[in-house]
Amino acid sequence: MKKNLVMFSVIAGCVLMSSCVSKKSLENCQAENQKLSENFRDMAKNYQDAKEQLAASTARMTSLEDQLAQQKKDYAALQGSLDKSLANAGQNNISIDKLVDQINESNQYIRHLVEVKSKSDSLNLVLTNNLTRSLSKEELKEVDVQVLKGVVYISLADNMLYKSGSYEINDRAAETLSKIAKIIKDYKDYDVLIEGNTDNVPVNASAASMKNIRNNWDLSCLRASSVVQALQNQYGVDPKRLTAGGRGEYNPVTSNDTEVGKQRNRRTQIIITPKLDQFMDLIGQAPETE
Structure with missing residues (x-):
């Protein structure tokens, strides 16, 4: 009886050990399978990325070829135009030296205009x-x-310049106009335009100070004239x-x-610009072309 019990224990142990070994092998296989699956997915993704990069590179190469x-087509057209121009030049006996002189004159004139504009801007x-x-x-x-497009604009509010509802210069504007006048006198090569502007409210023609004013045109002109006369007579x-x-x-x-x-x-604007005759002189200096 004791002998049979021992044999039974040995057999049971073997069975249990076999079961443990099989379970461990299964887990190892599953882990390896999972790792292989992940590797496969990574490879598939890398393959897709490489495929997309290849497509993009192919598209770029096609664009570069186009x-x-x-x-090449443009170069051929330019070469054809050059050949035609040279042929025409030869047929018409056009002097290359004369063309070069005309180009040089034009370049000098352009440089002169740039220098004048730079001086004016400064x-x-x-x-x-x-x-x-x-x-x-x-x-x-x-x-x-x-300063807009090479012109200096000085904009003055009407309530600072004029008496209420009038085109007469008030006492408060005297100091400001004297400072502006000094700047104008310092820059003798500039012309000065005084420009009056109003809002869209019709003038009150019945007011005592407005009896000679028919509309906003009259008011704006008279206000500009008042500033001009102040600059001339007082400053x-x-x-x-x-x-x-x-x-x-x-x-x-x-x-x-x-x-x-x-x-x-x-508002009233004092617009300071270089004298027009200077620009007309520049236009007159432009090289003649045939």
């Missing part, structure tokens, strides 16, 4: 800086100075350099729908 073909910048430095902080609140600006003009309500800088907008549109 560009090269177009450049002078305008200096003029603007000098004017801005001469005005006080309080004056700068009512005076706007800008000694040469009247030959001055022009007075009015644009009425037809040159607004913003909408007249608000009181703030109307206030901005009621």
Whole structure:
């Protein structure tokens, strides 16, 4: 009996050991299978990426080939034009030296224009800086100075320049106009246009100070004329350099729908530009062409 029990125990142990070994082998196989699956997915992704890169490279190469073909075509067209031009030059006995001289003259003229423009831009910048430095902080609140396309614009609010509802210059504007006049006198090679502007509200013709004014055209012109006469008579600006003009309500800088907008549109601009005859002289200096 004891012997049989021992044999049974041995057999049971063997069975249990065999079962443990089989389970461990199965787990190892599963782990290896999972690793192989992950490797396969990685390889598949790498393959797809490489495929896409190859397609992109192929497309780029095709585009470059098209560009090269177009450049070859353009080069051939240019070569043909050159050959034709040379043939025409030979047929018409055109002097190459004369063409070179004309090109050189044109280049010199262009350089001259660039130098003049650079000089004008520099002078305008200096003029603007000098004017801005001469005005006080309080004056700068009512005076706007800008340089646009080589022209200096000084914009003054109407309530700073004129008596209420009038075109007469008030006492408060005297100091500001004297500073602007000094800058104008310092730059003798510049012409000065005084331009009056209004909002779109019709003038009150029944007011005592407005009885001779029919509309905003009259008001803007008279205000510009008042500034011109003040610059001439009180501050000694040469009247030959001055022009007075009015644009009425037809040159607004913003909408007249608000009181703030109307206030901005009621302004007088002092526009300082290089003299026109200087530019006409430059045009006259342009090289002649045949």
